[in-house]
Amino acid sequence: MIRNFLGVLLATLASVLVLSGPAAATPAKETPWLPEAAAYRLTLFLGNLEPLPWDDIETAWTDPYRGSEFSIGALTWLDRESDIDAAQLLNAITHEDRQAAFVEATRLIALRIEEELDRVIAAEDPARAQQAVRTARELYRAFADGIATAESDVARQIGLAWLELNSSTGSVGVLGAGATSADRDTMVAARRVISDYLAQNYLIDDFAPRQTLSALPETAILSGRAIEVPPSLPPGSDIFDQDPLPRLVLNFEEQGIDETDLPLVAYGDMLFDSAQIFGSPARDLGLACSTCHNRSDVNQRLFIPGASHQPGAIDVDGAFFNPIFNDRRDDPLDIPSLRGLRFTGPYGRDGRFASLRDFTRNVVVNEFGGAEPTPFMMDALVAYMLEFDFLPNSMLTPDGQLTESAPEAAQRGEAIFNTPFAGLGDRSCASCHMPDANFLDRQAHDIGSVAPAYEGARAGALDTPTLLGTAYTAPYFHDGSLPTLAAVVDWFDETKTLGLTEAERTDLTAYLQTVGAADEPYEAFDAENTAFRLAFAELTTFASTIDTLLPRRDAEHILLLTDTVAADLAADASTMSNLAARPEVYALAGRLADVGAAVRDGDWAAAEASWSAFQTEADTVEARAF
Template structure:
């Protein structure tokens, strides 16, 4: 009975993966990757970048991936537990042979699976056999998405074979009783299902050339069929929200205006959280504007190997997100805060966009390969982002003066901040970071923070960043090269020969930290005011724009909203602390999806009826939605 249940569960899991709908902007945590499987997936990801970063490929095999639960890299791990020869893989890396790299890395993983299958079959202790089966299954995970995409029947058979292997290994029981003998015939038959597939697809003598490195089985690669393997982020990636979550300050809320009374702003708020406005792979991976800009601020934990050199940085014009936009430069930048956006133009790290609308359109179409947004979408996004305000700071007045709450060291530092220096061309820090201008001057300068790309080239200018809220946006400079505000002060003192004493450096740092501080920088949660309640309130507010869109029969924008909000509402329900109310939220998401289904069919009466039902149900469960 248990085996039958396992088989049914596995089949249902595969069906759910294949039939899933719009992608949510709420990422799900992955199970840990074992070292060699992680190195393989990193190799495929890096192998599709142009130019291919061979140094990072070598590191993928020699070092544990970021946030790995293992202390050893793949090569050291293999040396300790495997007899698989790695010399051909290392030779491919040394010779920078992309096709050989793919072939040897693929064979290595397949041979490791075979090695663990062999260990499971010869093990005399059921626990040793089960451990080998689990390791083999963890290794097969490196191929699983390609097999599922190309050959669902084989994927199901292999999945069931892993279950048969595990159950066939038997059990030692508890304290010597209740043991189950191994079923060797079942294990051998299951092992042959997996081995035969590996032999025909991942242990071939010669692999067909691949323009895109992926996990498709060889029979699919040579078939000529167009098969899409769902995009995935490599092990070590982190697109989860920052913790603690930055506090969002919106101008209209501070004025006591309800967002449901601002449908254009509410729709823009939805778009800011929507994956649907971007192209693949960002859309398929659940990446939205808010992924990088948590609550209008920065996501200091965001990291994608090959696209980030450190957490909180991303190369948005590389090969991964939009190949046609690839500038072939490895130049990730520190994610900028969007707080106070209406005061901080021009936009872009180098201030190349005078218009926020133009900048936003470039992010959607250029950086993330999305379709051309409609004028309404741009209107809504801009309307929403212009509501972003700076964090309240009781130590600072609106015109940039320190209040009585500021520490004495900051007051001494304020005098230094306003002092002209020869190394700054007889200007002061305040000349660019103008206190009564939100600590910026809307100009761009080459301060020497970036190296010149070639002989006699200008290194490039970067716009003056505001100092407001910067206590929470480390690291600093366009590339995040300085870890603290104290390091920023030291850098200017050293490179511009300011001649500050140690105490003056400390005072100037205290001033900048005071200017950059805030009274309540993070969201405060408790048992009922949970992260889900925050999400529930936001999502139902997004949905409120249907009151405006349905009467206009605006199918395009309605569908974008229902696809986004229904998927997010369902995904966020899994984070609820009130488990009893969770089914109600799933049902609510389904009602909103029904609105979209009716609109697709042109049945506006049913769409409006479903929307009324959604509103009624949302109001009924509001107090239980935590």
């Protein structure tokens, strides 16, 4: 009984506590959703996109959400676990009636909670009652953030009701000892608190029209108050770093230069990892440049329903991130690698930006709705990204020729790569992917991989991508439509009528795999060289730029840094292997927050004192930071 009580307590506290302060760029893992609750949250999320993806909403109810621990969809689950009829919901989706779909989905979740609460009261033994409480509580989670945002006092009252309901179900004890009977009166009273609120807000006959779909209670909508619901990602989203983590190669590090001696680069490194430079919802969700571009490469696991058609792809000009930049086209793109960025211009999949600075500003301001970056911020971001280098590959010479260590099949493939074909306009693969120019030509070509948007359209030209490092960036093409390098070879052979034999396809594939390989593609971790140690080193390096900013009394850029780094340091501390040192890291994050607080107050002496304390304590804890 104690274990059940604590489980409900923790779940309740998680739903009613609202974290303050800036969002960290380190996401937290989410508890799995029940199928119908997941489908409801997906309906809310997708229902706010424009144009509205009705097929995706239908799929949300018929199929398990991505990554679900359940093998069946919500409707099948309901058929098995519930007596509730979902016909009205399906009818609303079929007729593409947004308000009706919202109403029916909302009522369905509320009815499911009531159904489980009925089971709690009717249960003849504590175990069944407690299981029904858990299920009802997991369903209530679909409404919890809306209630907590609109009526925090009510959210706490309902949270206590869940605790009382669970604790009053009784216990069978251990081997007959310590058994307690259910407290029926307390159960009924606690259930009434929950049910009365659901009846007033989620089981009503007529819901007010919703401009924005959310889990806000009806009473809050009718009050006319301006209530901003914190953005959230729907079930099935994945914004965690790729595992294994790509290795980052920086030009200055390879030359033995310490990043702390390059304050502009270090500040740009911080900005690349900062959610604060973006607008809502990206900022509030903790999304940063590094979320998509792990260690300058590709995050092949990133997925957001409604914005991604497959992992590793995202539609950055859709309705979610910046509605004013919505191009109303469902056109998610495969996330590109940023390795060797100073060599790979022009920028953008179609090469529309000649300048890396203009490209970067477009990402921050237009794609993710951030405020106009200061000139210093733009200088720093560009300075950092220009240090991205390609992964070393001992099977390639600096001018792109294979070394003797390359496989024989790859060496045969190299000859094919350099052979002109009539289907390529009497050019070779190497004509565009020039080996002595990092396997690109800095031009855009229409190879027929983009379907014309309209008759006569000439918008299919795409920037030639480098082949370096591509062994680790599958899938391929701008839309990630080809899963392997072998599929790329097959596509060119078939669409350009190259006439390759099976052996030649194999050899050409071997060549591409060799060119795209690397000696050490991923970060290597062990018991002490942990992911947290890497993060600690990065975050303290970011903070080192305060040495340059404090004497300048540069409040704006100090606060951006302290807000980012203090939050990330505290969030990352939860991943430490060395639990004994965790309190020291939390205290260190507090020191950095103190720097920011003093700067906000204009107390520069206090800021300098806190910064000095941070440096001393960081040096002290560094050896134990793993």
